[in-house]
Amino acid sequence: MPRIIVGQMRLSNLSDRDAFNFLSYTRESGFNHYDHADIYGDGECERKFGRWLASEHIDRSKIIIQSKCGICLKNGIKYYDNSKEYILKSVDQILTRLNCEYLDNFLIHRPDTLMNADEIAEAFSVLKNQNKVKHFGVSNFNTAQIHYLKKSLPMPVEFNQVQLSLAFAPMISEGIEANTYSNNGIDRSLGVLDYCRANNITMQIWSPLQFGTFAGNFIDHPNYGNLNAFLGELSSKYGVSKSAVAVAWILKINQNMQVLTGTCNQQHFSELSRAEEINLTREEWYRLYAAAGYSLP
Numbered sequence: 001m002p003r004i005i006v007g008q009m010r011l012s013n014l015s016d017r018d019a020f021n022f023l024s025y026t027r028e029s030g031f032n033h034y035d036h037a038d039i040y041g042d043g044e045c046e047r048k049f050g051r052w053l054a055s056e057h058i059d060r061s062k063i064i065i066q067s068k069c070g071i072c073l074k075n076g077i078k079y080y081d082n083s084k085e086y087i088l089k090s091v092d093q094i095l096t097r098l099n100c101e102y103l104d105n106f107l108i109h110r111p112d113t114l115m116n117a118d119e120i121a122e123a124f125s126v127l128k129n130q131n132k133v134k135h136f137g138v139s140n141f142n143t144a145q146i147h148y149l150k151k152s153l154p155m156p157v158e159f160n161q162v163q164l165s166l167a168f169a170p171m172i173s174e175g176i177e178a179n180t181y182s183n184n185g186i187d188r189s190l191g192v193l194d195y196c197r198a199n200n201i202t203m204q205i206w207s208p209l210q211f212g213t214f215a216g217n218f219i220d221h222p223n224y225g226n227l228n229a230f231l232g233e234l235s236s237k238y239g240v241s242k243s244a245v246a247v248a249w250i251l252k253i254n255q256n257m258q259v260l261t262g263t264c265n266q267q268h269f270s271e272l273s274r275a276e277e278i279n280l281t282r283e284e285w286y287r288l289y290a291a292a293g294y295s296l297p
């Protein structure tokens, strides 16, 4: 299982030429797993990727392509749709934009309160039988929502894509501070980290370098002085960038973790992808967590 997935959300910011150079660079560097969603760049990220596949004559069987649907943005109005009709229509549109016959992985982007698990099961079965999707998963689902879906699905839920970083770690703190009066101990995901591990659901981590939700990158950010000081120390010790140490912190949690990178910059990607080369000690892992401002009771 590749542990680093090349996230495509920001690809539409690049010209075709720069995007193709970046994508070819990731392939040449040994990375073969790409994450899309129908809403990224309003479809332009998938279209750009599809043009790259065609122009470079990429061997489809050598790469893993995944996409997601379920978040709708129409005329500035946002809502969620996990209905069968929407999923089937959306996957067809995704495949057209990507210039592909199938997706390796398809994920529901966000839980829709109005979803019906039997209907989703029907949609997934159609996609599987038509050979349009090989593997299925979800994104931003809590334990109860996955459990609800699993009861109807004839196939396993193989992935759950969720936000986690050193500066955004409620999923970790709810375990560490369980059964305390601390707000960080409030269980917001219903123990999704341990649930996924116990049920062999791979966690795909998004925004590994962000604080808040798309609020900014914490590397060298003045609000994260202690964290950056210790990241700097470890970066010197291991001979890798701070970003690589921050990603290594996520990969260390367990073997079930994949990290989605967001950079479209070759230099940043090459630095960050060295995360796989280092193995933080247990003490370093907890010191980074504490340096990010979390408590250890």
Ligand SMILES: NC(=O)c1ccc[n+]([C@@H]2O[C@H](COP(=O)([O-])OP(=O)(O)OC[C@H]3O[C@@H](n4cnc5c(N)ncnc54)[C@H](OP(=O)(O)O)[C@@H]3O)[C@@H](O)[C@H]2O)c1
Pocket (backbone or CB within 6 Å): 006, 007, 008, 009, 010, 035, 036, 109, 139, 140, 161, 162, 205, 206, 207, 208, 209, 210, 217, 219, 243, 260, 261, 262, 263, 264, 265, 268, 269, 272
């Ligand atoms: N399932 C979901 O709900 C969901 C939500 C959001 C994202 N995602 C997925 O997760 C992927 C990653 O999300 P993200 O883009 O927020 O991740 P990220 O890796 O935390 O952030 C990437 C951003 O940080 C910047 N950056 C600044 N310094 C950097 C450095 N030293 N190294 C690397 N990046 C640096 C990048 O700019 P440069 O390009 O200039 O390096 C880029 O703008 C997305 O592409 C998407 O596939 C999923």
